[in-house]
Amino acid sequence: MVEVLSEPGSRGTTGGALLEVDNLHVEFRTRAGVAKAVNGVTYTVDAGETLAVLGESGSGKSVTAQTIMGILDMPPGKITGGEIRFRGSDLLKLPEDQRRKIRGEGISMVFQDALSALNPVFPVGWQIAEMFRMHRGASRSDAKKKAVELMDRVRIPGAKDRVNDFPHQFSGGMRQRIMIAMAIALDPEILIADEPTTALDVTVQAQIMGLLAELQRDSNMGLILITHDLGVVADVADKIAVMYGGRIVENAPVHDLYRNPAHPYSKGLLESIPRVDLKGQELYAIKGTPPNLLDMPTGCAFHPRCPYKRDNCVTDVPPLNTVSGTRGSACHYWREVIDDSAS
């Protein structure tokens, strides 16, 4: 297993995808009770592929990502079930020193609050170089040279002159590019980008998304893009996993989901996008509030908000039903939903 992991380019032996999150469960034990943040998340990403993870705020997107990275706060967090297979081997069973190696080299992450993730007292070049010193044992001057190269690669103008500048001397978009530089420093096979453009305006967003696409093309990196921006998703995703209440409620190739959603929650999301022809009208809004993780609704977690709800939704948890070879929907009545959204 160790050999498989340290041999670049090998894809394991299971024949599965590069990264497979399989029925993952994570809870937080807080004073107020047990918060079930992740309740059976399953998704896969392959080399060169872009998976967009969409979902309600608090639905467990970041916690899932933190668990993949092995940086979950434990305690209060606790992984109560499931596997995360990277090239076929379960990361959750690896000792910490091997996980540390995979972090950065195998899988790396751009964080949701990236703008505050840079250390304000060190020059950005030093912070990037540190990745090479820590993981590769590079010399100071080599590491610094690498840092300049990376800053170039993420298009920081005049990288050579700016390598000694401090984070506050860069704009928000540039700091985000520096965070991306750090994340791709060790040529990861999978990059998790958690809301990489949420704090940025659209012209910089377009640059950053273009940059990510280019980096992905260059190195055939798998990308997990966590976002709530349905525009960005439509632009770049190959496939989508929609989360609700700590579960994947629908997964589908991008075109299928936008054309013809198979879960009432994804259908509601698409309908609540502001559109020009709806100006001056009330927007469609999914009624109600997100579930309380300390006290999840019985049966289908979406039932208190669902226009399709029937009696059995309150009692029976819907499995992730196969809609077609590449699609799944965790709804008892997905056929009805898909018929409605087709018309």
Place this chain on the structure above:
Amino acid sequence: MTAPAEPILEVRDLVKHFPLTQGIVVKRQVGAIKAVDGVSLDLHRGETLGVVGESGCGKSTLAKLLMALEQPTSGSVRIKGKDITKTRGAELKRMRRNIQMVMQDPYTSLNPRMTVGDIVGEPFEIHKDVVPKGGRRRKVQELLDVVGLNPDHINRYPHQFSGGQRQRIGIARGLALQPEIIICDEPVSALDVSIQAQVMNLLERLQSEFNLAYIFIAHDLSVVRHISDRVAVMYLGKIVELGRDADIYERPTHPYTQALLSAVPVPNPEGREQRERIILQGDPPSPANPPSGCRFRTRCWKAQDICAEQVPLLQIREGSSHPSACHFAEVNDAVGTH
């Protein structure tokens, strides 16, 4: 929407320069960050003015100036005829009650040691006459419910909420005093679409109910379009184009507005490979040292010599019915509608 004659908010030639200092013991001013540099606008009762523009162009500084949280370098901000920049003490406190803000950053704008109930109820502590003490808890719970939070979570702390949930707390607090003007600085940016729609419906409902006026700052242009009657586009401390929503979105004449609109991702994957984009190169120049003449000229594909020499004024130009600050303002057919 017909705008009534009397604006509730009149901003004239507003300027905010932050001093740039050097030296540790003796600070010398070596320049200034021209965060807001000559902004004029009106806001009418019951109207929503959207403000869009690149990161760092001065939107939040403008918002803070309107709230008198920052003192302007020059210019005036009149609320119902009274200049808030020249008001102090109890009078200022009274004026502030009327103009509330929903903040941009859900991570740092909430005090981590206060419960959600204390945060949302804080305005009632400052303005004690609004809700009698005994009714405050219920009022706070109502507000939580209205923004899509569980009213039973009133005793929780901000860190126990996700980013999006925290933003809703800030919105609840902004709504607490039912002011006449609400400045929303990226109020729905961190929210998922379903709650975003609820909050926008809520803002619109409150607006028609109480005839509220909004300044709505956001980077999501489709959200801004949905809620705004008029839209101001800012670049490096100045308004470069101002018009009714259809003027800005369907007939933009300033190259920056055109680039901005073409960068908006369309929430539909059909035909995404064919879409044409104007992707601006580089970052906006530093507001400490803005380019001469037109500030957009370093990134503008239409720039001519005159652009470096003359500042283009925000005025109505030939072939268009709304003001634009470009010497060569014209409608560009390549930029579609959103």
